[in-house]
Each structure stands twice: as structure tokens, then as C-alpha cells.
Amino acid sequence: MDVVVIGIGLIGGSFAKDVKKMHPHANIIGVDKNEAHLEEAMSLGIIDGKGSYGSLETADMVYVSIPVNVLVTELPKILDTVGDETVVMDAGSTKRLICESVADHPKRRNFMACHPIAGTEFSGPSAALEGLYAEKTMIICEVEKTAFKLQERALAVFQEMGMRIRYMNPVAHDKHIAYVSHLSHISSFMLGKTVIEKEKNERDIFDMAGSGFESTVRLAKSSPDMWTPIFEQNKDNVVETLEEYIQNLTTFKQLIMDNDFENVHLEMSNTNKIKQILKGIPLTKK
Amino acid sequence: MDVVVIGIGLIGGSFAKDVKKMHPHANIIGVDKNEAHLEEAMSLGIIDGKGSYGSLETADMVYVSIPVNVLVTELPKILDTVGDETVVMDAGSTKRLICESVADHPKRRNFMACHPIAGTEFSGPSAALEGLYAEKTMIICEVEKTAFKLQERALAVFQEMGMRIRYMNPVAHDKHIAYVSHLSHISSFMLGKTVIEKEKNERDIFDMAGSGFESTVRLAKSSPDMWTPIFEQNKDNVVETLEEYIQNLTTFKQLIMDNDFENVHLEMSNTNKIKQILKGIPLTKK
Structure with a gap:
């Protein structure tokens, strides 16, 4: 062959x-x-x-x-x-x-x-x-x-x-992949950016970071050469997912500001069902 | 003992x-x-x-x-x-x-x-x-x-x-831990929420999710009983980190909407330095 x-x-x-x-x-x-x-x-x-x-x-x-x-x-x-x-x-x-x-x-x-x-x-x-x-x-x-x-x-x-x-x-592919892949990469890149900006003068602070932080910012190591054209080609779907994500974060922030911790708890409980969903995803051994 | x-x-x-x-x-x-x-x-x-x-x-x-x-x-x-x-x-x-x-x-x-x-x-x-x-x-x-x-x-x-x-x-602890731990948990919970909401009628869609998605939403499996009082006790710092994170996401979204992919690339390149930072974080073997 x-x-x-x-x-x-x-x-x-x-x-x-x-x-x-x-x-x-x-x-x-x-x-x-x-x-x-x-x-x-x-x-x-x-x-x-x-x-x-x-x-x-x-x-x-x-x-x-x-x-x-x-x-x-x-x-x-x-x-x-x-x-x-x-x-x-x-x-x-x-x-x-x-x-x-x-x-x-x-x-x-x-x-x-x-x-x-x-x-x-x-x-x-x-x-x-x-x-x-x-x-x-x-x-x-x-x-x-x-x-x-x-x-x-x-x-x-x-x-x-x-x-x-x-x-x-192909249209359905691009719509759904924006949620389960492209959004994850942006959330990770911006999380990395937020923390690096804040802590740029305090190197020791990363001693405080644990495996949870490592897991959520892992994708921020990804190649910009690969990802920039992906976001460009899937612009409309990516913008839509980002808007929904930003809206959910803003609502969660408002609940905290309003001391509505009952609903803060509820938001997290409702999302815990991701446990069952993730069971089907095979991990890459590194 | x-x-x-x-x-x-x-x-x-x-x-x-x-x-x-x-x-x-x-x-x-x-x-x-x-x-x-x-x-x-x-x-x-x-x-x-x-x-x-x-x-x-x-x-x-x-x-x-x-x-x-x-x-x-x-x-x-x-x-x-x-x-x-x-x-x-x-x-x-x-x-x-x-x-x-x-x-x-x-x-x-x-x-x-x-x-x-x-x-x-x-x-x-x-x-x-x-x-x-x-x-x-x-x-x-x-x-x-x-x-x-x-x-x-x-x-x-x-x-x-x-x-x-x-x-x-203790004050410095609470300020910095909001960035390197509490924010990661919220970003992960809200990512999980965004995707579950969108895909609630399309179970097969999670076949499209890979290990990158799994990594970024891993923390959304965490216990609401544990995390609600953490966010309550560290409310001011958590709200501040969330505001900066939301601002960074909004700016990134605007760059995409403006077709400014040169700066989309630059934002990601600048954040790639997280590679060096993460080298110091030991992972939990599961």
C-alpha cells in the first residue's frame, strides 16, 4: 500500500x-x-x-x-x-x-x-x-x-x-463541534490569560495551582497556527457559543453578588450530570 | 500517636x-x-x-x-x-x-x-x-x-x-487562590452548563467530544456542597476574577467578530507561555 x-x-x-x-x-x-x-x-x-x-x-x-x-x-x-x-x-x-x-x-x-x-x-x-x-x-x-x-x-x-x-x-458538524471543542479551547486560553495577567509579577503564585487548574488550562498550550483558522472558518458558530458561555458566567456572577447561594448551588448541581455524559469519552494516554 | x-x-x-x-x-x-x-x-x-x-x-x-x-x-x-x-x-x-x-x-x-x-x-x-x-x-x-x-x-x-x-x-491566600483555583471551577461548571443546555436533545453529540472537552469540564463534576460555601466566603475575590475573565472572553469574541484574526492569533500566542508555568505543577495520578 x-x-x-x-x-x-x-x-x-x-x-x-x-x-x-x-x-x-x-x-x-x-x-x-x-x-x-x-x-x-x-x-x-x-x-x-x-x-x-x-x-x-x-x-x-x-x-x-x-x-x-x-x-x-x-x-x-x-x-x-x-x-x-x-x-x-x-x-x-x-x-x-x-x-x-x-x-x-x-x-x-x-x-x-x-x-x-x-x-x-x-x-x-x-x-x-x-x-x-x-x-x-x-x-x-x-x-x-x-x-x-x-x-x-x-x-x-x-x-x-x-x-x-x-x-x-458538514453544517451540523461545525455547529456542534463549536460547543464540544472550539469553546473549550477559548475558555482555556482566556482562563490562562486572566491568570497570567493578574499574576505576572508574582511567579510564586503558581505554586498554589493544583491539578484542577492544570486541567482547565491544558488546552491553552495548543497551537495558535492551527486554531486561528479554525475560529475564522467557524466564526458564526464560535461567536454564538461564546455569547451563551459569557451569558452563563455573567448570570453566575450575579447570583454570587446577590448572595443567592441557593441558586449558585443549584446551577452546579444541575451541571454535575456531566459526570454521566463524560463516561463515554475515552481519554488519551500521555 | x-x-x-x-x-x-x-x-x-x-x-x-x-x-x-x-x-x-x-x-x-x-x-x-x-x-x-x-x-x-x-x-x-x-x-x-x-x-x-x-x-x-x-x-x-x-x-x-x-x-x-x-x-x-x-x-x-x-x-x-x-x-x-x-x-x-x-x-x-x-x-x-x-x-x-x-x-x-x-x-x-x-x-x-x-x-x-x-x-x-x-x-x-x-x-x-x-x-x-x-x-x-x-x-x-x-x-x-x-x-x-x-x-x-x-x-x-x-x-x-x-x-x-x-x-x-490569609488575605493574600484568598486573593490568589481565586485565580488559580476558584475561577477554574466556575469556568468549568459554566462550560458544562453551556454545552448541556445546547445539546440536551442531542445525546449523540457527546460522541463528538474529545479529551480536550473532558479536561476543561472535569471540575464540573465537583461537589456543590463543598464549593458553594467557598464562593460565598471568597465572594469579593471570586467576583473580581470572574469580571476579568468575562472581559477577556468578550474581547476575544469581538476580535473574531471584527475578523481581526491577527490579534486572535496574538492572544493565543501570548497565553502559550502557560506551558512553562504549568511545568511546575504536579499532576494527581488517578
């Missing part, structure tokens, strides 16, 4: 590691505009060689894991180049604009729109983890637009990786 | 486990208004027996791990009862009102005001963990008001547990 991974960071590198484990004879070629990342991926044994779009025509499978703003411009060029029997999967965290970018492409049937709900707050080939995708959700959009045989090939790999597959339309 | 633990949940139970491990011959008595918790602590081997305030007079050490609203009313009664050679340590997440509640008590020298920066989102004796306190920070307030010999006895136990000790005044 000839596999090309375009963008050989955390997501692409982890994909390459799993494919190599399951298919030791697969030939995995990395393509990346960052030459240092390619060299690193080579030396880590994540890829078998370095390539270019010239490698795409004969590939069985192409996995595109690059920032979503680059995806919308590169994906049409990638489809221009691939062979008739190549399946191209992306790993973008938004789906509407990406699907639109190739909606009328003559090779649309070679593309499967994917979003693996997997990752860590780290980036680059050295962050790639074998088994990152196991027991995680793979969201696939507009599956009916992908050729049957190519659907099958892509799904077989995701299933070998131990993923659970969910099908959605 | 005769030890009494008042409030035998996650924090008190973990303390008891560590003391027992280091001092196998210690006699550890549990006091709790919740009889089921006492029975559970007995059956789990966390305590050697059940007691009452009658057990306090001959105790060498009393550890009080109960909600902070109960602490301010019980602590004076506890000090009324203890012997001259007993050291009483609390584990409250606020410090100003607790210190004030016993400021003029004739046995003030028997008390050491403590806040262990350790915990998980779970509660009750079954949540108690051996080693929970290891490598965590113990904040001690007004240490100069505790008798020398009793300071020594308490510190020896904390050091055996592997804790790092930090001394602060």
Missing part, C-alpha cells in the same frame, strides 16, 4: 505510525512545507521517505493533516493530482468550507471528508503517538459523495485503528 | 491513609456527621474507630476537612474541646474567615491554618487516595500564631507526606 501523509505533525504522524504498525510493508511518504519536520519524521521512523505532490498519482491513500485555511486552498490542487484510484482523507476540525472547496471538483468522488476527534495539546512529529486514534470517534461528512470502493478502503483503515465511525452533514 | 480526622471524605480520608502508612501504630479516629461515610471509612480500613468531640482532648493531632461554612462554626468548638498539647489543622480552601473565626480563641496557639493544594473532582471516603498529598503544596497561614512545638509536629507529618510548604497571609 502506497500512503502519502501531507502535514506530518501530531495528527499526520500518529496516523502514519498506526498504518505502519498494521501494514509493515506499506510505503509511507511524507509531504510537508516544513523541511525540519520532514527530517524529524524520517529520523523518528514515522515515514519511509520524503515526497511531493508528484507522489500522489500512484498513491492508494492520501491523508491530509494541515491547518484548515491551507486545506481549503490545497485540497483542490491535491485532487487535481491524484490518480483515479486514490482516496484522499482530510483531518480538518471544520467541515463546511472544506467540503465546499471541492464540491464541484471533477475528482470529488476521490475525497472523503473526515474529522478525527483525537489529539493532544502538543504539535509536530515528535508529538505523534501510536494508538492516538484507538477508541476515538471519526466523523465523516457527505460520505455518499465518495466512491464506494474508496469509502471501503478508508473505513477499513479507520476500523483497524479501532475508531468508531459517525456520519454527519 | 492519637489522630482524629473530622470529615472523612476525599481530603480527610487521604490524610488518614498517609498517616497510617507512615505510622502503622497510630490510632486514627474518624468523626463525621454522615454515619454512612464513617461506616464506609471503617470498612475500607481508613480509620481505626469512630469517635466524637469527646475524642479530642487526648488527641495528638486533629485534622479538620469539612466544608468551609461548617469550619467557621465548628473550629471554635473543636478548640474549646482539645487538650493543651493537641495540634488542630484545617484543610479549608479559604483562609481569611477561618482564621478570623478563631483569632481571639484562648487556644489559638493549638491551631494551624492549612490549605493542601490537592484533590480530585470526586468526594467521599471511597475517593481517598494514598499519596494524594505527595509533591503537592501545603499553604500555611499565620504560622507565627501556632505554638512552636505544635508547628513542628504538624510540619513533620506534612514533610513525611512529601509536601512542599508555603507560608502566606
